[in-house]
Amino acid sequence: MKNLLHLNKYLLKYKTLLIIGAIFILISNIFALYPAEFVRHAFDNIQVSLTQNNLNKSIQYTLLKYGGLILLFAIMKGIFMYFMRQTIIVMSRKIEFDLKNEIYEKYQNLDISFYKKNNTGDLMNRITEDVNRVRMYLGPAIMYAINMFFLFTLVISKMFIINVSLTLYVLIPLPILAIAVYFVSKSINKKSEQSQAQLSTLTSVSQETFSAINIIKIFRNEKNSFNRFYEECKKYKNRQLKLVSVEAWFFPLIILLIGISTITTVYIGGLESFQGTISTGNIAEFIIYINMLTWPVASVGWVTSLVQRSEASMQRINEFLETETTVLNYTSKDTKIQGNIEFIDVSFTYPDTGIQALKNVSFKVKENETLGIFGKTGSGKSTIANLITRLYDLDKGKISIGKKDIKELNLFQLRRNIGYVPQDGFLFSGTVSENISFGKNDFTESEVINAAKTAEIIEEINQFPDKYSTLIGERGVQLSGGQRQRLSIARAIFINPSIYIFDDCLSAIDANKEKLILENLKEKIKNNTNIIISHRTTSMQHANHIIVLEDGKIIEEGTHENLLKLCGFYAEMHLKQTNKNT
Ligand SMILES: Nc1ncnc2c1ncn2[C@@H]1O[C@H](COP(=O)(O)OP(=O)(O)OP(=O)(O)O)[C@@H](O)[C@H]1O
Ligand SMILES: [Mg+2]
Known part of the structure; x- marks a missing residue:
C-alpha cells in the first residue's frame, strides 16, 4: 500500500x-x-x-x-x-x-x-x-x-x-x-x-x-x-x-x-x-x-x-x-533578457545518447547584429539553439546574455523573450490565428496580420476558406512544408522578442520567397540579437558574422565575403550551391 x-x-x-x-x-x-x-x-x-x-x-x-x-x-x-x-x-x-x-x-x-x-x-x-x-x-x-x-x-x-x-x-x-x-x-x-x-x-x-x-x-x-x-x-x-x-x-x-x-x-x-x-x-x-x-x-x-x-x-x-527536473529556474526576480549573446568555451554532450555535440565552442553575437551558423547536417547547429533556450544545460563553459550567465536569468522570461523558429515547423490543431498567437490571449487582429505579412504567408491565408479562422491540422486545411515553416516564423515574430533564433526554417522555401522574408525581417530584427542557422549559403549573406561548424567545432568564421576569400569549406559549399541553382 x-x-x-x-x-x-x-x-x-x-x-x-x-x-x-x-x-x-x-x-x-x-x-x-x-x-x-x-x-x-x-x-x-x-x-x-x-x-x-x-x-x-x-x-x-x-x-x-x-x-x-x-x-x-x-x-x-x-x-x-x-x-x-x-x-x-x-x-x-x-x-x-x-x-x-x-x-x-x-x-x-x-x-x-x-x-x-x-x-x-x-x-x-x-x-x-x-x-x-x-x-x-x-x-x-x-x-x-x-x-x-x-x-x-x-x-x-x-x-x-x-x-x-x-x-x-x-x-x-x-x-x-x-x-x-x-x-x-x-x-x-x-x-x-x-x-x-x-x-x-x-x-x-x-x-x-x-x-x-x-x-x-x-x-x-x-x-x-x-x-x-x-x-x-x-x-x-x-x-x-x-x-x-x-x-x-x-x-x-x-x-x-x-x-x-x-x-x-x-x-x-x-x-x-x-x-x-x-x-x-x-x-x-x-x-x-x-x-x-x-x-x-x-x-x-x-x-x-x-x-x-x-x-x-x-x-x-x-x-x-519523483523524477527530478535538472533544468531549473534559479531566480523568480525580473531579469532583463537583452544584449550580446556570448559562448565561452562551451562543450555539450547529450545525456541520453552520450553524443558530444559541441566541443569548446566560443563566439559572440552583438546586440543589433545577426550571427549566421553554417554547417553540414549533424554538426551541432540546433544544439546551440537548444542551449540558448535552456532545453538542455551545458556541461562545460559559459553562456551569457547581456553579460549575465544564462542560469542567473529567469528561465521563463528567457524563453518568453526568444523568438525561436524550430527546424520542423510544428503546428497545433486549431485555427491559423491561434497558431500564430500561440498561448497569448490579449492581442489585436492587426498584430496577427502584421506577423503573417512579415513571414510572407499573408497571401495564402487570405485564400483559405475562413482566412485566419481556418482550421489547420488533422481535421482542417493541410499545409505544405514551406507554408508550415512560414507560419512558424509568423509565430516567433508575433511575440516581439528581443532575441531571434531561426533554425533552418527557410529550407522548404524557394529562393525568391526566402529573399523577400529576409528583406522584411531586416527592419523587424534590426534592434535584436539574432541567430540564423542554415546549410544554405544564401541565407548566410545577411549575417554580420558567420561561424562554420563541423563535428561540433568551429572550423571557419568571418563575414560572407571573408569566408569566400578563404577558399575553405564555406567557399566550396557556396560554389556547389550556387552552381546547382543556376
Ligand atoms: N535530443 C538529442 N538527443 C541526443 N542526441 C542528439 C539530440 N539532438 C541531436 N543529437 C545529436 O547531436 C549531434 C548534433 O545534432 P544537431 O541537431 O545539433 O545537428 P544540426 O547541425 O542541427 O543538424 P541538422 O542540420 O541536420 O539539423 C548529432 O550527432 C545528433 O545525433
Ligand atoms: Mg538542426
Whole structure:
C-alpha cells in the first residue's frame, strides 16, 4: 500500500465528502437490515395463526403492515445508496481530475531528455489508463470496503444474537467464497490487461495504415497491410475468448456458495427449530442475511484485486512524479533578457545518447547584429539553439546574455523573450490565428496580420476558406512544408522578442520567397540579437558574422565575403550551391 500513500493528501482534501459518504453508507445499511426482521415477524405471525387455525382479518392487516414497512425501508435504503454514490464516487472523480492535472503539470516541467527516454504511448497510458485504475481504488474500492465493514458488523452481530451455532455453520462457506473470488478476479484482471495491450497494438496498426494510406496505395501494399491487421485482430479475439472463459466462472461460483449456505441454514435451522431454540421465522430471516452478505463477501476478493492493480499503477505514476527536473529556474526576480549573446568555451554532450555535440565552442553575437551558423547536417547547429533556450544545460563553459550567465536569468522570461523558429515547423490543431498567437490571449487582429505579412504567408491565408479562422491540422486545411515553416516564423515574430533564433526554417522555401522574408525581417530584427542557422549559403549573406561548424567545432568564421576569400569549406559549399541553382 506504500505507493497509494501519495493519494492521502487528496483524501484529506476531500475528507468532508468521504466522511459524509461513510455516514450515508451506515444509514443505508441500517435500512437494509430491518426487512429481514419484518419477514421473521410475518412468518411467525402466520405460524401462530396456522396453529390457532384462525386466518382472520387481523393477520391480513399484519402482513400488509410488514409488506408496507419492507417497501418503505427498501426505498429509504435506495435513497441513501444514491447519496452514498453521490459523495464517494464524486470524490473519486474529483481526485482523478486533480491527479491528471498534477501529472500533466509535471510532464510539462520535465526535461527534454525524459521524453527521449520514454515513449509517447507509455506517457499517455500513465495519464489515462493508470489514473483510471487508481480511481477504481479511490471510488469503488473505498466505498465497498466501508460498506462491507458496516454490513458485516451489523448483520453478523444480529445473527449471533439470534443463534450462535447456526451463525457459525452458515458463515463457513463465506471465507472460501472470498478467496475464490480473489483468485478469479486476479485472473480476470491479468487477462483483461493482456487483451487491453493487444487492443493498443491493434489501434497503432490501424492508425499507421490511416496516416500512411497514400504510400500503401502507391506501393500496392493493401494485401500485406490487411494481413497484418488480420493477425493482430485474431490475437485480440483469442485473448478476449480467454477472458470470457475466466469471467464465466464468476457468477456460478458465487451462486454455488450461496446455495451451500442456504441449504445449511435450512437444514441446521430446521434442527434448531425442532428443538425450539429458534422460530421458523428465524430461518427465513437467516436466509435473507446470507443473501445480504454474499455480495460484500464476494467484493472482498474483488476489492483486494482492485487495490493491488491500483497499487501497481500508482507505482508507475509515482516513478515519474519523483523524477527530478535538472533544468531549473534559479531566480523568480525580473531579469532583463537583452544584449550580446556570448559562448565561452562551451562543450555539450547529450545525456541520453552520450553524443558530444559541441566541443569548446566560443563566439559572440552583438546586440543589433545577426550571427549566421553554417554547417553540414549533424554538426551541432540546433544544439546551440537548444542551449540558448535552456532545453538542455551545458556541461562545460559559459553562456551569457547581456553579460549575465544564462542560469542567473529567469528561465521563463528567457524563453518568453526568444523568438525561436524550430527546424520542423510544428503546428497545433486549431485555427491559423491561434497558431500564430500561440498561448497569448490579449492581442489585436492587426498584430496577427502584421506577423503573417512579415513571414510572407499573408497571401495564402487570405485564400483559405475562413482566412485566419481556418482550421489547420488533422481535421482542417493541410499545409505544405514551406507554408508550415512560414507560419512558424509568423509565430516567433508575433511575440516581439528581443532575441531571434531561426533554425533552418527557410529550407522548404524557394529562393525568391526566402529573399523577400529576409528583406522584411531586416527592419523587424534590426534592434535584436539574432541567430540564423542554415546549410544554405544564401541565407548566410545577411549575417554580420558567420561561424562554420563541423563535428561540433568551429572550423571557419568571418563575414560572407571573408569566408569566400578563404577558399575553405564555406567557399566550396557556396560554389556547389550556387552552381546547382543556376
Ligand atoms: N535530443 C538529442 N538527443 C541526443 N542526441 C542528439 C539530440 N539532438 C541531436 N543529437 C545529436 O547531436 C549531434 C548534433 O545534432 P544537431 O541537431 O545539433 O545537428 P544540426 O547541425 O542541427 O543538424 P541538422 O542540420 O541536420 O539539423 C548529432 O550527432 C545528433 O545525433
Ligand atoms: Mg538542426
